[in-house]
Amino acid sequence: MSEFFGIILRSLEYGSIYALASLSIILVFRTSFTTNFAQGMIAMFSTYFVATLIHKSGLPLGVAFVLGLIFALLLGFLIDIIVIRRAAKLSPVGKQIITLGVLSIILGLTPNIFGVYDLNMPKFIPQGDMKIAGTSISYNALLNIGLGLLVMLTLYYVLHRTKAGLAIRTTAENAPVARLMGVSTKLVTMFAWGVAGCLSLLAGMMASPFSQVSTTFMNDIQITAFLACLLGGFTTFFGAVAGSYIIAIASNLLQVYLPQGTVWGKPILYILLIGFLFLKPFGLFGKRYVKKV
Amino acid sequence: MDRQLNTFQRIYKNPYLQFLIVGVLFALLPTLRAAGMVKAGTVTVIGTTLIYTIAALGLNILLGYSGLISLGTAGFMGLAAYCSAYFTEQLALPFWQSLILALLIPTVLGVIVGLLSMRFVGIYLGIATLAVGEILSEIFRQWDAFTRGTSGARAKYPKIFGMQLDQTGMYYLIVIITIIVFILVYQLLKGRLGRALNAMRGSEAAAMAMGISVYKYRLIAFGAATLLASLAGVLYVHYIRISYPTIWGLPLSLDFLAIIVIGGLRSIYGTLVGSFVIFAMSELVLKQIPYMENYSLVLKGVLIIIFILFYPYGLAHVVSDLRMRLGRRKTKVHPLAAKEEDIDG
Amino acid sequence: MADLMKHEATLLDIKNLSIAFGGLKAVDDLSFSINQGEIYGLIGPNGAGKTTVFNCITQFYKPDQGELRFRNKKGDIVSLTSLPTYRVLEQGIVRTFQNVELIRELSILDNVLIGAHIDYEKTTVLDELFNTGRRRREEKKQIEAARRALQFLGIDHYRLFPAGSQPYGIQKKVELARTLMSDPKLIILDEPAAGLDERETVELADEILRIRKEYDTTILLVEHDMQLVMKICDRISAINFGRLLATGTAAEIRADQKVQEAYLGVDA
The missing domain is CATH 3.40.50.300 (P-loop containing nucleotide triphosphate hydrolases)
Structure with missing residues (x-):
């Protein structure tokens, strides 16, 4: 029983990472109607930036992280201004291809800027753990879980209680109407890309101590986050978050209880998710949409 | 309206003759190498480029004609490569039997993914195929008994019609198969089936109202695309003679996407030209320029974006565009423009 | 009743x-x-x-x-x-649409030919792949029928233009011509x-x-x-x-x- 509880507790940490990654995808999707395949690369790139600041410039983690957030914000702005804005008139598939182009550019730039070696990323809290109901969990994991929740609550507050949030929600609901009402949808979209970059960086910072900072360390998280978005219906922020935690728990259960789970857990999880989405293509919470002809 | 063609025009405008001429030109390459005019490495690069052209042509049927995106092309190509290596080496099956199995297994899987596309409309399909590609990648990495893991699965030059091929013989085989694929794809898509796929992409409502079973044609599109990717995979593993798990990842699938975007959606020659830009150029040209080799991914990304935004018909349409600029042709429509229902998400 | x-x-x-x-x-x-x-x-x-x-x-x-x-x-x-x-x-039963559903990038002729899709029942995918005589005859017959429909509506001379580049009035006629193809x-x-x-x-x-x-x-x-x-x-x-x-x-x-x-x- 305590093993099971331990799995759930650890899943919460992974759930936070997936939730941040999938929130960034949904944020971009709702405001610029783009499924951003480059989101994981943006996370990878900014995490590399932070790791390089720590290793090469010897900055403390906290300072490097703050600089990293600014970097991710600007990176998001830049991608929106230079590329995405011009793609507004493309079909959804056309926009997807554009983001794949962005993915290719970032992936190609990384070794040229940050070098070809994988880098270590220190944890926010290097050591120490505590026992909860017979299971030990590190302070860092608790912090990650807390940070994830904090970010989500902040995002919820901003979206539902502030003027900026109203602008975002109006843009997401109906961009032309939002423009008529005086919302600068361009600004909203730009900030959505920037904030999504920051959320991605945070996800990258939490995930990288588990492996190392490499060009591929965000790939699985990106795919999982996409599937979490689909599971949540791909429209609501809540759905994406719920999907993330569900997948994190399922993933950990498979890895522990499946024979050779650490090897085959991931592909089997993907197959199960695709199977589920085949039966319920609009996810757990999504609504069916009828095309008018 | 129809200009009368003179005899000369009638000959050079004949598509079959054009394909044959292209084939003969490629077939000349080993002779040029024997004469010392071309490096041996160049022949290998061009042979590989033709193999990639076949796989990209499959993706073009899917994305260009049918409007269905797939990020799993490399995975299916890899699966066929590993199948063929496994059947010929480990099970010691004759090449032909192995070929049929290595084409059949991935194609069946591709059609199953096609079934998924019934439910995963629009944006979802890219994500679903991305996950399928990742599943295949993971299998290539982990299933050592089948793929030999990181040490790589080896294969030999095949023996066909009682003839043991060498490297040059394999190159000729690749050229012949490429041209046959060109001709068959051309015939397959120039008529009713091509129009049905186009209708499915352009307006699903119109397609259904005109009696086109969207279900059937999506499966056909996925089947054809996977079959071509598999054929490319088999040719690859018997030409390069080794397959590593790292080859068949997302970057290769992106290359196929770049090929058809840059070369030209719905164009056979465009796909060929795109393949040369993406593969042959970086191998033959960029490697000669200092620093540029490291930037090939960046360049590909930039080209994808620039072409989609500013030249969506790709290089295949340079000639017709020039003619249009000179006022002799009709206006064009962006092939990936949003439809009305897309604009507001 | x-x-x-x-x-x-x-x-x-x-x-x-x-x-x-x-x-x-x-x-x-x-x-x-x-x-x-x-x-x-x-x-x-x-x-x-x-x-x-x-x-x-x-x-x-x-x-x-x-x-x-x-x-x-x-x-x-x-x-x-x-x-x-x-x-x-x-x-x-064949229909048109309120917001004209044409394949914009295809020529007007090809758009009209889509209306003949089910009339190709006798030809199979293999006929298409190998461009058999049956397929060529069928295609010729359909092109003639499509041009008759276009002539009937007086837009045959536009047939090689991409449908999406034409004014609305012409597009509506193309849709009408397409309905005529399925008898x-x-x-x-x-x-x-x-x-x-x-x-x-x-x-x-x-x-x-x-x-x-x-x-x-x-x-x-x-x-x-x-x-x-x-x-x-x-x-x-x-x-x-x-x-x-x-x-x-x-x-x-x-x-x-x-x-x-x-x-x-x-x-x-």
């Missing part, structure tokens, strides 16, 4: 048709029937449910209740609701005059009459342009809020009090 389909003349019989979207009844217990060779008009104020009726007939929507029976090409009586959308055409028994036109100018509308009226004669078919249309409807329709059904107000000739509809109220908004 007598079974209308027993009359040889009845082509389409709609009985007690209902469909609701999220509790809102878009079509409510609607019944009418169309005879062979008629030009039949369906009118009603905005949002009356006209297009929804069309979508139910062509199986783009599955009605919640009601029967849709049709005398198909073979002369059999079929229940349309049992068919998937793409199999409605082979029964002999239909019933052509359903969804607001054929919307977006056309006065001259084009007059032309359209003439074309619809000519289509009925030349192609020996029946036409059902939804239209806002009252002049057009009154001029060419043999019979008209007026609906509002998904319910039938009246059925009759143009003169009868014009004189009907309920129809007048629906249009003029007079309280009863």
Whole structure:
């Protein structure tokens, strides 16, 4: 029983990472109607930036992280201004291809800027753990879980209680109407890309101590986050978050209880998710949409 | 309206003759190498480029004609490569039997993914195929008994019609198969089936109202695309003679996407030209320029974006565009423009 | 009620048709029937449910209740609701769309040829792959038929232009030409005059009459342009809020009090 509880507790940490990654995808999707395949690369790139600041410039983690957030914000702005804005008139598939182009550019730039070696990323809290109901969990994991929740609550507050949030929600609901009402949808979209970059960086910072900072360390998280978005219906922020935690728990259960789970857990999880989405293509919470002809 | 063609025009405008001429030109390459005019490495690069052209042509049927995106092309190509290596080496099956199995297994899987596309409309399909590609990648990495893991699965030059091929013989085989694929794809898509796929992409409502079973044609599109990717995979593993798990990842699938975007959606020659830009150029040209080799991914990304935004018909349409600029042709429509229902998400 | 389909003349019989979207009844217990060779008009104020009726007939929507029976090409009586959308055409029903659904990048000729899709029944994918003689003959035959349809509507000289590059009026004609390719028994036109100018509308009226004669078919249309409807329709059904107000000739509809109220908004 305590093993099971331990799995759930650890899943919460992974759930936070997936939730941040999938929130960034949904944020971009709702405001610029783009499924951003480059989101994981943006996370990878900014995490590399932070790791390089720590290793090469010897900055403390906290300072490097703050600089990293600014970097991710600007990176998001830049991608929106230079590329995405011009793609507004493309079909959804056309926009997807554009983001794949962005993915290719970032992936190609990384070794040229940050070098070809994988880098270590220190944890926010290097050591120490505590026992909860017979299971030990590190302070860092608790912090990650807390940070994830904090970010989500902040995002919820901003979206539902502030003027900026109203602008975002109006843009997401109906961009032309939002423009008529005086919302600068361009600004909203730009900030959505920037904030999504920051959320991605945070996800990258939490995930990288588990492996190392490499060009591929965000790939699985990106795919999982996409599937979490689909599971949540791909429209609501809540759905994406719920999907993330569900997948994190399922993933950990498979890895522990499946024979050779650490090897085959991931592909089997993907197959199960695709199977589920085949039966319920609009996810757990999504609504069916009828095309008018 | 129809200009009368003179005899000369009638000959050079004949598509079959054009394909044959292209084939003969490629077939000349080993002779040029024997004469010392071309490096041996160049022949290998061009042979590989033709193999990639076949796989990209499959993706073009899917994305260009049918409007269905797939990020799993490399995975299916890899699966066929590993199948063929496994059947010929480990099970010691004759090449032909192995070929049929290595084409059949991935194609069946591709059609199953096609079934998924019934439910995963629009944006979802890219994500679903991305996950399928990742599943295949993971299998290539982990299933050592089948793929030999990181040490790589080896294969030999095949023996066909009682003839043991060498490297040059394999190159000729690749050229012949490429041209046959060109001709068959051309015939397959120039008529009713091509129009049905186009209708499915352009307006699903119109397609259904005109009696086109969207279900059937999506499966056909996925089947054809996977079959071509598999054929490319088999040719690859018997030409390069080794397959590593790292080859068949997302970057290769992106290359196929770049090929058809840059070369030209719905164009056979465009796909060929795109393949040369993406593969042959970086191998033959960029490697000669200092620093540029490291930037090939960046360049590909930039080209994808620039072409989609500013030249969506790709290089295949340079000639017709020039003619249009000179006022002799009709206006064009962006092939990936949003439809009305897309604009507001 | 007598079974209308027993009359040889009845082509389409709609009985007690209902469909609701999220509790809102878009079509409510609607019944009418169309005879062979008629030009039949369906009118009603905005949002009356006209297009929804069309979508139910062509199986783009599955009605919640009601029967849709049709005398198909073979002369059999079929229940349309049992068919998937793409199999409605082979029964002999073809439609146009309110917002013109053409394949923009394809030439006008290719767009019209899409209308002949099911007539290639004899050729298979293998025929296509190997470009057999059968396929070539079939293709030639269809191109001739398509050009006849284009000539009939006077736009054959545009046939090689991409459909999306043409003005709206031409696009509407292309859609009309496409319907003629399947040798239909019933052509359903969804607001054929919307977006056309006065001259084009007059032309359209003439074309619809000519289509009925030349192609020996029946036409059902939804239209806002009252002049057009009154001029060419043999019979008209007026609906509002998904319910039938009246059925009759143009003169009868014009004189009907309920129809007048629906249009003029007079309280009863």
